[in-house]
Every structure is written in C-alpha cells, then in structure tokens.
Amino acid sequence: METHKDVVCTYCGCVCDDLEIQTENQQIIASKYACAIANEKFLVCRKERNLSPLLRVGGDLVEAELDDTIERAAHILAAAKYPLLYGWSNTSCETIKVGLELAELVGGLIDNTSSVCHGPGIEAVQEVGEVSATLGQVKHRADLIIYWGCNPGSGHIRHMSRYTLAQGRFRSGRKDRKVVVVDVRSTPTSKVGDEFVKIEPGGDYELLTALRMAIRDEEFEVDKVAGVPVSKIEELADLMANAQFGALFFGLGLTMSKGKSENVTAAISLVDDLNSRTKFILMPMRGHHNVTGANKVFTWQTGYPFAVDFSHGYPRYNPGETSVVDSLARGEPDAALIVASDPVANFPKPAVANLSKIPIIVIDPSLTATALLADVVIPTAFLGVECAGTIYRMDGVPLYTKKIVEPPPNCLPDTLILQKLLKRVKELKGV
Amino acid sequence: MALNFWGTPRLRLILVTGVSVAEAKGKEHGKLSREYKDGVALCEMDERDMKALGVEPGQNVRVTSKYGSIVVKVSKMKEPNPGIIFIPTGAWANQLIGAETYCSGMPDFKGVEVEVEAAPTEPVLDLRDLLKATYGRG
Ligand code: SF4
Numbered sequence: 193m194e195t196h197k198d199v200v201c202t203y204c205g206c207v208c209d210d211l212e213i214q215t216e217n218q219q220i221i222a223s224k225y226a227c228a229i230a231n232e233k234f235l236v237c238r239k240e241r242n243l244s245p246l247l248r249v250g251g252d253l254v255e256a257e258l259d260d261t262i263e264r265a266a267h268i269l270a271a272a273k274y275p276l277l278y279g280w281s282n283t284s285c286e287t288i289k290v291g292l293e294l295a296e297l298v299g300g301l302i303d304n305t306s307s308v309c310h311g312p313g314i315e316a317v318q319e320v321g322e323v324s325a326t327l328g329q330v331k332h333r334a335d336l337i338i339y340w341g342c343n344p345g346s347g348h349i350r351h352m353s354r355y356t357l358a359q360g361r362f363r364s365g366r367k368d369r370k371v372v373v374v375d376v377r378s379t380p381t382s383k384v385g386d387e388f389v390k391i392e393p394g395g396d397y398e399l400l401t402a403l404r405m406a407i408r409d410e411e412f413e414v415d416k417v418a419g420v421p422v423s424k425i426e427e428l429a430d431l432m433a434n435a436q437f438g439a440l441f442f443g444l445g446l447t448m449s450k451g452k453s454e455n456v457t458a459a460i461s462l463v464d465d466l467n468s469r470t471k472f473i474l475m476p477m478r479g480h481h482n483v484t485g486a487n488k489v490f491t492w493q494t495g496y497p498f499a500v501d502f503s504h505g506y507p508r509y510n511p512g513e514t515s516v517v518d519s520l521a522r523g524e525p526d527a528a529l530i531v532a533s534d535p536v537a538n539f540p541k542p543a544v545a546n547l548s549k550i551p552i553i554v555i556d557p558s559l560t561a562t563a564l565l566a567d568v569v570i571p572t573a574f575l576g577v578e579c580a581g582t583i584y585r586m587d588g589v590p591l592y593t594k595k596i597v598e599p600p601p602n603c604l605p606d607t608l609i610l611q612k613l614l615k616r617v618k619e620l621k622g623v
Numbered sequence: 624m625a626l627n628f629w630g631t632p633r634l635r636l637i638l639v640t641g642v643s644v645a646e647a648k649g650k651e652h653g654k655l656s657r658e659y660k661d662g663v664a665l666c667e668m669d670e671r672d673m674k675a676l677g678v679e680p681g682q683n684v685r686v687t688s689k690y691g692s693i694v695v696k697v698s699k700m701k702e703p704n705p706g707i708i709f710i711p712t713g714a715w716a717n718q719l720i721g722a723e724t725y726c727s728g729m730p731d732f733k734g735v736e737v738e739v740e741a742a743p744t745e746p747v748l749d750l751r752d753l754l755k756a757t758y759g760r761g
Pocket of ligand 1: 202225
C-alpha cells in the first residue's frame, strides 16, 4: 500500500491541495480529507468508464484503433469551414495551449465553459475592474464572509472549512467571523450563515444597488427592495461598512439570472464603495477545477478570456456573438471538437439541437452525453489521477496536479492526443 | 391555481437549475449510470407546492416552460422555498431552457417561469432515450 500526500483535487474550483490518497496495485483504495464529491471522484471515476476509442459507423459507435480516431478527427477538422472547439475547463493549461493553436490553425471558434458559467462576471471585470485577494488572505484576515447567489455547501464543499471559516493567523475560526448568505432560496449554505437574506428571483441588481445607497446613507422611498425590508438592508450595510476585512463570494445566482454581467458590475461597484470605508474583496466561486486556468491561458495566447473567434485569421471577442451558445443557436459551426466537457448535458435544447446535426469529436476521460451523439470518441487519462498538469485555483493561484496511478493502455493524457491531432491537421492543411 | 385539461392542478412556479451533491456524485459513476439519473432527473419542490399538486416524493411531474417540457421525479426540498423548484443541471433541466443570451453569451439557467403538473402515467426517460427523442441521435 502506498500513501500519496498533498494530492491536488481536480474537481471544483477550490482545488484543495491537502488530500491523502492510498493506492494498492495501481488502484485507489481510500482517500483522506477529500469532501464527499472528491471522495466519489477518486474512488469511483476510474471504475465506470469507456476504455476504447470509438468511431461512428452507420448509426452506431463502434470500437476502433486510437490512430484511426485521430485520423478521422483530423479530417473532420481540416475540412470544416467554421469548427467549434469547446470545453477546456476540466483539463490542464498545457492541453488548453495546444487547443488554442489548433483553433487558430483551423480558423474556428474556441470557447471555454466560463461562457455559460462566470462569463458575465468576466465581462463585468473587463468593464470596471475588481478588488480581489487570494484565499489565503481571506483565511487569515476576513471577519465578514458574504456568499451571494452561491451554495458552497453543495458545490464547493470545503470552501468554508478550508478558506473562510478555518482558523487563520489573525482569526481564530468560525467564532471570529460573521457569515451572511444572500440567495433566492434557502440552501445548506444558508443554514450555516449567521444571517440569511432571502431575495426575490431576479432581484440581485436592485438589492446590490440598495446596499450601495445604504452605505452612502441615502434615503429610501420604499419599505422593501427585492423582497428585503429596508431595515434589513441598512443593518447589512452597517455590517459591511464596519467589517475589518470583508469578502464577497458570488456564484451563478448572479451571472445566470436576469441582469447577468450587470449584476456583477453592481457587486463590484458595491465592493468598490466599501473600500473607501474598509477593506473588502470579491471573488467568483469558480466551478470547474481549471476554468480559471482556461481564462488565463486563453488571455495569454489571444488577449481574450473566452469566446474567441479565429475565422478572420486573428482573434475576435464579442460575447453574444462569438460565444458558444449563441453561435450554436444560429447554426454556424459545421463541426465540433469537445474537450473535457459535456455541452449536450449542459446547454439549452435549441443549441444542442444544432450541435447534434454536425460531426462531433469528443476527447474526454468519461463517456458523456455528448459522446453518445459523437462521430469520434477518444477516451483520455483523468487529470490529477492518471496524469499531471497545471491548473488554477479560483483565486488565480496555479497548482501542479499529480499522477497517482497509471492510466489504462488506451487512455493517453489529452495533451498528447491534442498534439497528435494538431500535427495531423497541419499535415492535411499542408502547413 | 390553474387546472389542466384533465381538471388536475397546474402550478406556476419559478425554475432554478444548478449543481447539487447528488448530481456531482452521480457524474463520477458515469452519465449513463442509475446514480446519475437518480441525482439529476428530479425536481426538488417545497412541501406546500407538492401538496397543492397532490404529489408525493418519488412520483412524476411534468414541468413545462415556453421552450420545452420534461417529466422528472419529485423530491422534497430540504429547505422551505414555496414557489421555487430546483432541477439539477443536466439534459433533463436543459429541455426547459432557451438559447437567448441577450448579447451576454449566457442563457437564463435560473429564474425561468414554468408550469408543473402531476404526471402519474408518464415515465422519466433515460438519458439515451431522452437524447434520441429530442435530437434523433444517441
Ligand atoms: S471542495 Fe472541491 S477541490 Fe476541495 S476536495 Fe471537495 S471537490 Fe475537491
């Protein structure tokens, strides 16, 4: 039996780097410090998976040689006029880099999952900037934690115990901190908070604006805003202005509801106002373990964090136009390469309906809903379990994941698959 | 409360989609697994709304938005949230979501107006059957 220490978890954006994983004969047999989801991932993910490359022949997916799947994928991409290259948030920065080179080569549209996740938050940051910090600073200094439109109790299970409620250098744990939860529904997180502020669905922008008014001591002409009594808003504003170090964590409740990027702009402006009174930061609760890295690598390589269109020969970025759901809904892409993501399960029906009409190549360690509709399926090694690579935590801190066990023979790391694919597309295009 | 053409109740509610622990755990068993379907093809509902519809946990309901309609299993929401249903992110929930993004790139995955009615005779489709029925492939 072997114990692997300081294992980095490749599930959610918390990227906990303190896990202990026990292996025996190349099998994972136990985990320590992992949350319920991570435990399931490490112990179960390798058990139920597709181990063979697949090609669609007639109407069915049949087992094939790896080289043949790469060949067919290369032909699909080389022949396409406007291929979509989508996913990239559950894989390493090294893989994303190859994907971007491929997107430029084929003149396609490359987008990552932040397009349907924290994309609007990124658009807001581009408009008005942001005040941020590392999770380490929050752990050591924050005395007020606000979770707005997010539910770490279900989505980021160790966020509280590791970063916001843990004992820090200047805070002695839970009793030294106030926790406020703002949401449209009560959740496991709202039960942990000292205060739960329940707002009407779609009322985030109004409440954020009302809080800004309260902080400036402006008068209200109504009794309630977004279903929250003005007295409560004033109480909350006092709490925020009197904190020594406040941290506002926001989730998809802000970015997926009415107002979208404007909600985040309002949250940033609120934090901005608070910084003239005290120290306050805000941070998106990023979902996938490397969605932050996807934004970083996209930005280094193209200048833009997601939704990058190479059809003109240079990168263009215009969310709403060059974003994956919009482009699919308009039926523009004529082929799709999906890497480490499952748009068929995660996109609205009209977008999936158009995706299902074009040739799809799936490169993913698991058999996804998208793979069921695909023409080419290439299984890969699980990052952080069967291969190593760099990922970014939600606060922008890069961590290097480890290889704990050997991958099955046909499951190469996706970086290698992408490199082979890129090489072959170059040959086909005579580059 | 509105009635459908059978004369049974039809409730107007607000749909919120998102991740859940069961959905996340189910994913690790694979998208074709029972664990995944059990964790995702369901609709969490407040006890009072369940009573108004006359449904019990484990029974099926049909949820309809202006974009589509889907049958899922009811489960009781742990926290009281009358007027709101929660369906975990997945192919079932996304039958109800439109592709309009209002120039943001992001569709409305939360805060969608839906109607919910009991569907005692309709089955919850497996992922493969759902994909075949909706997209003609799978
Ligand atoms: S909180 Fe997230 S990163 Fe940490 S162990 Fe759980 S799934 Fe992994």
